[in-house]
Amino acid sequence: MRRVAIYVSGLSFLFSVGLLVAGVARPKDGGDRTKVEASIRGFITAVDPERMSKHLFYLAKDPLPYRKLNLTLPGHQKNTLYEADDYLAGKLEAVGYHVEREGVQVQAFRRDTTKPKNAQYSPPKPEDPWYTAYNLYAEKKGRTHPEKIIVVFAHKDSQSWIDSPGANDNGIGTVGVLEMACVLAQYTPECTIRFLWCNEEHTPWTSKTAAQKAKARGDDIVAVFNTDGIGVKTAEQTAAGKKTNVTAYTKPEGKRLAQLMSEVNDRYAIGLEQRMVERSRPGDDDGSFVLAGYPAAIINIGSWPYGDPEYHAEGDVPERCDIKNAALTVQATLAAVVTLDQGL
Numbered sequence: 001m002r003r004v005a006i007y008v009s010g011l012s013f014l015f016s017v018g019l020l021v022a023g024v025a026r027p028k029d030g031g032d033r034t035k036v037e038a039s040i041r042g043f044i045t046a047v048d049p050e051r052m053s054k055h056l057f058y059l060a061k062d063p064l065p066y067r068k069l070n071l072t073l074p075g076h077q078k079n080t081l082y083e084a085d086d087y088l089a090g091k092l093e094a095v096g097y098h099v100e101r102e103g104v105q106v107q108a109f110r111r112d113t114t115k116p117k118n119a120q121y122s123p124p125k126p127e128d129p130w131y132t133a134y135n136l137y138a139e140k141k142g143r144t145h146p147e148k149i150i151v152v153f154a155h156k157d158s159q160s161w162i163d164s165p166g167a168n169d170n171g172i173g174t175v176g177v178l179e180m181a182c183v184l185a186q187y188t189p190e191c192t193i194r195f196l197w198c199n200e201e202h203t204p205w206t207s208k209t210a211a212q213k214a215k216a217r218g219d220d221i222v223a224v225f226n227t228d229g230i231g232v233k234t235a236e237q238t239a240a241g242k243k244t245n246v247t248a249y250t251k252p253e254g255k256r257l258a259q260l261m262s263e264v265n266d267r268y269a270i271g272l273e274q275r276m277v278e279r280s281r282p283g284d285d286d287g288s289f290v291l292a293g294y295p296a297a298i299i300n301i302g303s304w305p306y307g308d309p310e311y312h313a314e315g316d317v318p319e320r321c322d323i324k325n326a327a328l329t330v331q332a333t334l335a336a337v338v339t340l341d342q343g344l
């Protein structure tokens, strides 16, 4: 789901990385900087589009055509979203993470077929079934500033009101965040890096709980990277072979992260057509964090406005995903996260 009401702002580079988190950042000297940049190049190289593709087809085609609480495959014990949760947790545990689950009560959306195809979700009635949806967390504790937290996340569920595989929305972001967690599995960060998979195609969005509970605990979240629809483009952009990423932000603190995305894309020659836009109000799952009091929050998305002609439709299948584009966005996001982590 997404709310679209924004205007486009040009690229600018007013802030260096060292100023990203005012009062905390300390620029590295030459030798340290060279070492950090070499390690970032190593992480960029480690991103594997084939591994991402394998996960995506598992989660959006076979054996799991959907990821929703209100659909259990014939002969299976668990609904398809719980099966997806188990798959993600298994992959994370295999590379050494401890996975925590946070239960949130949600309902499936009803479907209103009188509305346009991409917006047929409609509110459930109170008597509709309630389900426990889980936020999944995997964390790397910081060595120097464990109290400073960088959140990297995606919504993992597919549309509850329609039988769409939700490959671009948002199987692709789900496996993008999994790839980042796997590439950073052996990394010892300076700050805490928190990977989160939430649910946004059921109601209420479970990112709200994640953000509000973080605020209630007093978590010092310094940056939030939402990963949704990465590599998604219009039919024209796809035909032209474009590799795009749009970073949308709501607040000035988010704009600095958007600028960082541009900087790392250039510095490491990642090759994205990278642009940034300002939202007119908080939206998507990054908006849940902005509304909870964490203004340094962005979304990385392939196009803005969202260009997928199969958006929220049965045709959002994994064969249509631009995995190479998504992998470039994962590389840039990883580079931004580690740059930020090392600058603190």
Ligand SMILES: [Zn+2]
Pocket (backbone or CB within 6 Å): 001, 002, 169, 201, 312
């Ligand atoms: Zn959606």
